[in-house]
Amino acid sequence: EAQVTQNPRYLITVTGKKLTVTCSQNMNHEYMSWYRQDPGLGLRQIYYSMNVEVTDKGDVPEGYKVSRKEKRNFPLILESPSPNQTSLYFCASSPGQNTGELFFGEGSRLTVL
Amino acid sequence: GENVEQHPSTLSVQEGDSAVIKCTYSDSASNYFPWYKQELGKGPQLIIDIRSNVGEKKDQRIAVTLNKTAKHFSLHITETQPEDSAVYFCAASKQGGADGLTFGKGTHLIIQP
Numbered sequence: 001e002a003q004v005t006q007n008p009r010y011l012i013t014v015t016g017k018k019l020t021v022t023c024s025q026n027m028n029h030e031y032m033s034w035y036r037q038d039p040g041l042g043l044r045q046i047y048y049s050m051n052v053e054v055t056d057k058g059d060v061p062e063g064y065k066v067s068r069k070e071k072r073n074f075p076l077i078l079e080s081p082s083p084n085q086t087s088l089y090f091c092a093s094s095p096g097q098n099t100g101e102l103f104f105g106e107g108s109r110l111t112v113l
Numbered sequence: 114g115e116n117v118e119q120h121p122s123t124l125s126v127q128e129g130d131s132a133v134i135k136c137t138y139s140d141s142a143s144n145y146f147p148w149y150k151q152e153l154g155k156g157p158q159l160i161i162d163i164r165s166n167v168g169e170k171k172d173q174r175i176a177v178t179l180n181k182t183a184k185h186f187s188l189h190i191t192e193t194q195p196e197d198s199a200v201y202f203c204a205a206s207k208q209g210g211a212d213g214l215t216f217g218k219g220t221h222l223i224i225q226p
Contacts, residue, residue, distance in 0.1 A: 004156075031211055031212060033211075035216075040122075040218060041218060042119075042202060042216045042217055042218035042219050043157070043202060043216040043219075044216075045214070048212070050212070059114075059215075090156050090157070092156070092211075094210065094211035094212075096210070099210050099211060100145060100147055100159070100162050100209075100210045100211055101147070101159045101162075101211065102147075102149075102157075102159065102211045102214070104156030104157050104158065105156050106154075106155055106156050107154075107155070107156055
């Protein structure tokens, strides 16, 4: 089944404790992206990647890192999480930069205390 | 950068009635306008999209219209059903695809039985 898989789906952590949210897609998509969803703010892009070893900042990159060592994986790293990073995070992928549809994962709800 | 405004934030309609959600965008270079539906506990899913060389597109009960002059596009759902209850996001991109999408803040559509 074609899908984007995120882990963990739910996480409660404390300020400053490094964490990684993994994202994997099995559709051989070139483009991958991370979004955060907050009430009243919609979906905001954190980072994106056009292909392996190519990453770039989105609209809200502060406090996050990403890597794209393999085509299928695009982990989101929070080196020192803070409470303002409490959010619902979505990973998404698309076949290519000019192809419209984004395929989203089911989301990872992160709470930073 | 691009700014996408979406209205209303909440819309309640009687089952069987029509629903209309409106979006405006700021960048006249934008040329791709998708609509995503997010059901409770899931990631957003593309339901329909339109490109700037087309004024209207229909798919069964849903349709999207685009007015490039006014920089305005709308989602129309006819004969609403309970399964239409969800959050709907509009988005705009000038790259022609998933890359560079700016999302609206979302509309919570409630279908009253």
